[in-house]
Amino acid sequence: MNKSWILAGTALTTLFAAHGAMAQSTGTQTVEEVQDVVVKGQRNRNIGGLAVDQTVTKTRSSITEEFIEKQGPGSILEAINLLPGVNFSDQTASGSVGGDITLRGFDQQRIAFLLDGMPLNDTGNYAYYPTMNPDSEIYSKVDVNLGTTDVDSPTASAGGGTINYQTRRPDKEFGVFVKGTFGTNEYAREYVRVDTGEIGPWGTTAFVAASNLNANKFKGVGTEDRMQVNGRIYQPLGDGDFASVAFYYNETRNNNMYNISRSRLMSGFWSDDYAATIDPVLANATSSGITGFYGYRINPTDNGNIRGQFKKHLTENLVLTVDPSFQYTLADGGTQVTTINETTGVLSASSSFAWGELVGYDANKDGKLSTYNVFSPSVTKTRRVTVNSSLIWYINPQNTLRFAYTYDRGNHRQTGRYSLLEGGNWIGDPFSEESSLWLKGKNGEEIQKRNRQSYANLNQFAITYGGSYFESKLKFDLGVRVPKFERELNNYCYQTSSSVAYCANVVPVTPITTGTPTTIQAKKPTSWTVSYDKVLPNAGISYKLSDHQTVYASYAETISAPRTDSLYDRLDITIEPETSSTTDIGYRYSSPLVSGSIALWKTDFEHRVETAWDESIGASVATDVGAAKMEGINAELGFRPVEGLDIYTSASYTDTEMLNDVKFGASATQVNLVKGKKLGKIPSLMYAVNVNYETGAWDFSVTGKYTGKRYASLQNIENAPGYTVWNANVRYSVGDFGPMKNTYVQMNVKNLFNEKYMSAISTGNVFSDTASTSFYWVGAPITTLFTIGTKF
Ligand SMILES: [Ca+2]
DSSP: OOHHHHHHHHHHHHHHHHHTTOTTSHHHHHHHHHHIIIIISSSSOOBTTBSOOOOSSSOEEEEEHHHHTTSOSSOHHHHHTTSTTEEEEESSSSSOSOEEEEETTBOGGGSEEEETTEEOSOTTTOOOOGGGOOOGGGEEEEEEESSOOOTTOSOSOOSSOEEEEEEOOOOSSOEEEEEEEEETTTEEEEEEEEEOOSBTTTTBEEEEEEEEEEEEOSSSSOEEEEEEEEEEEEEEEETTEEEEEEEEEEEEEEBOOOOEEHHHHHTTOTTOOOBSSOOSSHHHHTOSSTTSBGGGOBOOEEEEEEEEEEEEEEETTEEEEEEEEEEEEEEEESOOEEEEETTTTEESTTOOOBOTTTTTOOTTOSSSOOEEEEEOOEEEEEEEEEEEEEEEEEEETTEEEEEEEEEEEEEEEEEEEOEEOBTTTBOSSTTSOOGGGBOBOTTSOBOEEEEEEEEEEEEEEEEEEEEEETTTTEEEEEEEEEEEEEEEEEEOSEESSSSOEEBOSSOOOSSEEOSSSSEEOOBOSEEEEEEEEOOEEEEEEEEEOSSSEEEEEEEEEEEEOOOHHHHSSSSOOOOOOEEEEEEEEEEEEEOSSEEEEEEEEEEEEESOEEEEEETTTTEEEEEEOOOEEEEEEEEEEEEOSSTTEEEEEEEEEEEEEEOSOEEOSSSTTOEEOOTTOOOTTOOSEEEEEEEEEEETTEEEEEEEEEEOOEESSTTOOSEEOOEEEEEEEEEEEEEEETTEEEEEEEEEEESTTOOOOEEEEEOSOSSOSSSSOOEEEEOOOOEEEEEEEEEO
16 A cells, blocks of 8 residues: 555545544544645635635634734634634633633533643533633634534533634744734733744654733723743654644733623713722622722632643554643632621621631631631632543545544542631732631631532543545544543532532531521531433534535534532532534535535524522522523635635524423412523624735734624523624734844734623523623723734
8 A cells, every 4th residue: 555545545534534523633633634735735725714614524613823813912712703603702802811602502611612632611610711721822723613512522511512722833943933012901911932943853843932911901900910831842753643742831810800780881880890999898898899899809820731642553544543631720719708707706798607616716816806808719729631532443445433532530629718818908829728828717627618529530432433435525424422421529518508618627506597598407518429421423424516515414412411519509409411412504615715604503402400599499509491492504704806805704693492481489470481582691693704905014904793682691681782893903014134034013903993892791690680680791992902023
């Protein structure tokens, strides 16, 4: 067998291995590249980094570095917000504080985020934190699989699609790239990247990149600070085989942005934010409202990872890929400062539970029994090991078989250790790890509001068969994945609701007296294990009608196991995992100057879990609220009418519908009438456009995105109105100065027309607009950033 045949065979067979929905793993990425090189002579053909040509038998949209690098510094999610089905709203213009994303009808916790195939969603509650994103400069490509989780996705969490980031390869030439950005709100960011070029006897390449960002919030008092280091070592092993190790470390220190009620916004209070000074009334300073002190509203993270990728031909027709990774995350969020009364031993104003360890005890040693504020963070520390591996057998040019195995174990430590404030006022250590500050009881006991140890274990097998017939015009793949997911749960505290616990050494008298209802039976400290598994089929087929036209259809089923916070309730919660099945039918047109696609899709979503009031137990608990139906249309089109001019546009229509009412008590009137209502946070309509024009040394681009109305709750009355945000970029290439090459200056203007809009929604009560107030983040006003970049 000669090499060109192998390449051609690999190209053809891996087309369906690839469209077997395995894009995030090493094997598929590399063979997709081989296929593109051989068949098309070009990698990821696209129009200005958008409208990327796709070969998979399912709905996917991508962006490449050509588009990413023209965006101003900010969240990578802002760049993919142009793609159909994607709805991202950032809390600030810098992308380093936080934001919210939905994909089709799914919210953030139901989308799988992957970095080089490594899962990024939290193992406990599936949350994804945009502040922890690697810097935008390190990506070569971002793929958005709109409807389906990939067949070998190392996740038991996603009901919806996947967003997969790919890290760039190091350059083959030595180079130092330096970039500085400054602008509105004292924004300042420095970025430097060193590529080693090919070194050593085997053509090894590597890069290291570091960035530092400081800015002020656009409203209120407070700052955004972030530093980050990224790198990758890449070793080619011949025949497209390679070994690679990438790493990432990030520290973020932010003051939270205040979100505002709709009524307050309608009265014109768009600048509401936390208080600049500490209110002498203790409860005011710790409030979540505008009297709350901004210094008590923080969201710090330290996180990092090491991720390996390995691909090796075992024989000419057998390829092994192994992607091992380790992740570390330390984060603190939630309500972080509360009040202690040393006389009564009560912590927090809303509780009447007396801690035996604290009653009548001078905990801060100031010589008197007093009332003061203490730091009470909810800290989560996660250590996670994942191995995603595949064995790909190219049986012949028509048939490929792939076996995939995924191991994922997350060690999820949730604590809530109280600390004294430094000088009585300031948060000393944002993770409450500084032992000299710990609040201790009479006998030296640590005082904690939460103390849990969880392990999330995933063992998953997947198998995919790919076929390619009629000169590769007809391609199909049939796959099945079998995740077995287990949660080992250890609660060391007395649990009184899903969110409140007493980690008291002095055993509390049960029933515990709390707020409403006045007495309940707390759940004693306990350990238990729950497990979930399901056989999930995944299938796709495509047919090439002509050189430029392809039709395809896909079907996939998913499961999302219950979240830890739902399970750590006072009551024994037994809930079914969420499941969904999604069908897509699509059409693609692809030529060098015009590329587009349109997809019709439908998702049946069952056992949707929401936190809901249950009258019979007098508490809000994780509740199966039944089925929802979602369907819609996604379309994108890129074209190049004349050389230098690239136009991209996308449109999305999403319809969601709850299929049943939800009872909350035994009586006929105790029912939430939500049947037929739309899901919250999901816009029905979105449109986006990007126009880029390059002429000589100049590069101009304008981007617009319309996001339709989104409801706050299933009551479907209160809403965040639709809005349109325009961004503009201008770049001028100065050229070379002595050792400085490719020097450029760039101006990015975000929110060009200063649109005032309600962005992400924090829903108060999922069933009702009036039972609890919903809050809205406010979009960042016009922001101008200047960048100078050069290469040595
Ligand atoms: Ca005292």
